[in-house]
Amino acid sequence: MGTRSRVVVIGTSWGGLAALRVVLQVVGPDFAWPILVVQHRAPGKRDHLTALVQEMTPLNVVEAADKMMIKPRTVYLAPANYHLLVERDFSLSLSIDEKVNYSRPAIDVLFETAAEAYRSALIAVLLTGASNDGTNGLRVVQAFGGLTIAQSPQTAEVALMPQSAIEAGVVDFVFDLEEIGEYLTHVAKNVGGLIL
Secondary structure: OOOOEOEEEEEEOOOHHHHHHHHHHHHOOOOOOOEEEEEOOOOOOOOOHHHHHHOOOOOEEEEOOOOOEOOOOEEEEOOOOOEEEEOOOOEEEEEOOOOEOOEOOOHHHHHHHHHHHHHHHEEEEEOOOOOOOOHHHHHHHHHOOOEEEEEOHHHOOOOHHHHHHHHOOOOOEEEOHHHHHHHHHHHHHHHOOEOO
16 A cells, blocks of 8 residues: 655646746756656657656656555556556556547646545646647646646647636636746745655
8 A cells, every 4th residue: 555645746748848848947956756647649750758857857757557656756657558656555646548638648637646646735837738628627636625726828839728728717826937836836835745
């Protein structure tokens, strides 16, 4: 059985790699909370995403695998062509179920399953992208008492994804990219990690 700690989930699509770089560089090497990331990826194409993200941060970066336990100071990336889910025992699982919002991995799938597992211990972040993936996921995160953040559409390479969530009324905070990293760092330092 895993331990219920605080955790961050991030969803992004078009322009996401550059946005992710800013957030990860701001949170820095002392950020202890696990970070789970869905970046929309093309199936069957070697994109070297893990290596690219590892260059952005001193945190450990891994491609998520089935039954992997979630650990601190680690960034987990959803593999291409698999949905990434969080189980009730705080382990990861992968699924080849149908695409959601034309995507697999889908942001909604990660956000919704993480919300059910982590409840109020979850912070969900939606970045740049060209779909409405993530909007329903943020709605579920809020319903379970988690915190929701969207990138300011004005600073997004493609505004549609964060704009969709904001217009749906499921975003607690709207921040520029640097502010997202600063906020996460501030909350982590002042709230702590484990949930008893």
